[in-house]
Amino acid sequence: MPIQLHIFVGSARHVINSSVFICRFIAFHLSRLLFHLAYFLIIDILGFVALVVLRPSNHEYNPRYVDMFFLSTSAVTVTGLATIQMEDLSSSQIVVLTLLMFLGSEMFLSFLGLVLESSKQNKHDPENRRVSSVTVCEQSQLEEAIPQTPSTNSTDIKKSCLKYLVFVVLAYMIIILATGSLLVFMYIAHVASARDVLTRKSINKALFSVSVTVSSFTNGGLMPTNESMAVFSSNNGLLLLLTCQILAGSTLFPVFLRLVIWASRGLRLAKAEEPDFIMNNTRAVGFNHLLPNTKTAFLAALEIALVAMTVMLFCCLNWDSAVFAGLTSLQKITNALFMAVNARQAGENSIDCSLVAPAALVLFMVMMYTPALTKFFSACEDHKQSGPEHNNRTKKGNAFVKMMTLSPLALNAAVIMLICITERRSISTDPLNFSTFNIIFEVISAYGNIGLSTGCSCSRLLQLLLHPEKKGIVCHEKPYSFSGWWSDPGKLVLVLVMLYGRLRGFHKQTS
Template sequence: MIAVGFAGAIMVGTGLLSLPAATRSGNRTELVDALFTATSAVCVTGLVTVDTGSYWSTFGQVVILLLIQIGGLGIMTLATLFTVLLSRRLGLRARFLAQAETKSLNLGDVRGVVRRIVVFSLVSEAVVATLLTIRFATAYQRPFGTALYEGVFHAISAFNNAGFSTYADSLMGYVTDPWITLTITAAVILGGLGFPVVFELVRTWRRPAYWSVTTRITVALTVALLAIGTVVFTLAEYANPGTFGPLNGPQKLLAGFFASAMTRTAGFNSVDIGAMRPESLLASDVLMFIGGGSAGTAGGIKVTTFGLLAFVLWSEMRGETQVNVGHRRIPASNQRQALAIVLLSAGTVAVATFILLAITPYRLDAVLFEVVSAFGTVGLSTGITADLPPQADVLLVLLMFAGRIGPLTLASALALRDRNRRFELPEERTIVG
């Protein structure tokens, strides 16, 4: 049902973007370009084969905005409601204990959940749009109508981690402007944390001891990955004349922080990605693959999945038979779900990279970056997207679609297919390593 729903939205978006009124020239868009753009918008990715600002008309850009809003709200709502659905698998006593401990979502409050998600999203976008509009109008002398339109467009795109921009060079013109870049970054992080985490933080931010395991892992890893990414990008690009080289010290740190946040599936860039050093591209691949928080607008395998496997590894290295996070024990089924998502995602990226290398003339670093960006629904590119052949565009469409709904539906399916055998086979250990 999820796959059909998102595919339906993509088909409608493709049809609307194929209309002559959707382009500035008044000509019909090629089917592959319309399909690619619609998929990128619904899956809140941000990869484009044509420039958003100069190619699409106002009608076309509004269609893209609506598709982004539908995709972002759809993912947040579906993922949050799946959390409610999966809690039905718990026993009554365990359910009461879990809800009392974590203040989690109520099974009978589905309508309230959807309403809070919509209100939270629209209010957040309105605040960000207001800040951006003020800056565009006052500091860059944009007419109020233009400033308002650009503010709303980038606010919706940022909060939904889409990365679409009306500027051909994304946000490179604002690399030294903390008002613009930090406002965009705040919107990206807020949308990428996930509604359950944000809602829990609003209620219990002064009492971290009461946070659920999901919130603890999400917050801790989000902060850690932002800090690590900032350091890596700043050091790697510090003297690079094509990226951070012309900037002063504080501006380089700002650009490094922005790059670290955007690789978490946002897709905006304030420097030329194609001019980055190989070590920066590799760091970006890792951050894009991990992604953001669950039940949010971010993509990737999610920080909770990555964090859970990190705790599994730590427990194995210490020789512990149980995986504990704080004062909670993680069930073995949860660990298997995380492992399955990571292995299937890595396999998908590997196969897609191999195919793209075979049908395009580009190097491994550029191709891998493009594949991970599409699968992680990030939207960053080294600049090769517009020059890819149609078959490569179709492959990226499939990757964006799989990367958007794959981890969510796979995790839910694995959790709901919990089947107990009535017998156990004799145990035999294999040689590992």
């Protein structure tokens, strides 16, 4: 028995060492695009297996493999489209989806990139120590002959700044997630209308608070409720809490990051030279979400202006429509603000998108298609920094990169035509739900990793409208995304679109 245990421990140690070596090799030698693609595929497959193994809370519901794979991909790519009723899932499956959204989020990947870059910078330290130990006898002569160069100082400062940024981003994520979950839980515990919704749906309050906070902060968009946040449309406080979390985890993260660094410098939580160097040398640090002062202020001003314009247009077009039925003026403005923010990133809806005015839906579609300003700024910085080493590095896997850098407009047009082919039978029998506009809206939402959807309604089924006396026509309302009504080939095509959309920022930087 001890011999078998020794063999088992040795084998486990060998597997762990091999895994660490493979991860380091992939991180340091493969291109960013291939690394992220492998990362998303591995996490996606593991999430799919976990969702299939775990049983749903509704014992009468037997989930299909295609739907579970679609849901896992939607969580990993932080898209938020769902082809099943979320309330049919068990608490353990909700935990898996929450973990998938966190692991696939831009925030976690940025933190992981900082850790890898910091370890890469420290990789040469042992060699430097060995060289200095060999020449220690002549160190005084070398110091007199060769003065210390500024490049050495800047390299050391950059290493310490990367370590400092790792700490800052980690603390930022922990504080936002912990504080956000606590505030959501306290709101639900003290507001009867929100508490009654979860009680009626038999959803655990603590699990809901954590899942909603992670979904908002990571811009995942998947909620434990079937109707997303539409059942909380009258709860202004909850919608505003989630709005702040969405902005803190996406478009305004560079602004909050600068505020945190400035606050840590004021509170003297780190050496003064590290925050000063980071604030004044953002390009040298190489963190995409760390922008110069001017660009950070421009980003904040432009985001506020864009949200304000969207709120005004949305209210003007839908103020007296069925979208805001039963809501007060303050609740209408809060819901308009919530939708304006979600149309950029998270995709959580507090209203029925199928009732929104067409002009507002077109605006949502443009906002979903347009990438975040942070990615635009980082792409500009990468273009300025490109040199011979950068060009040589991007030549690796050039054929794959060229395939991935297909024009997004051409790709989306091809996907829309392909979806129209796979769903041609539904288009002919249900032209109101399966309209070309709804298909385009769903594809753009998947490509932008947003998750807004017009859904599918039995009230728009043309056969029921023309022949209400026919009893053979059966339609059941299902509160999930429009893609949930698609055929299996159509869902698989949308899975590829979600993965492509999640990687679009990386292949643009490698092209």
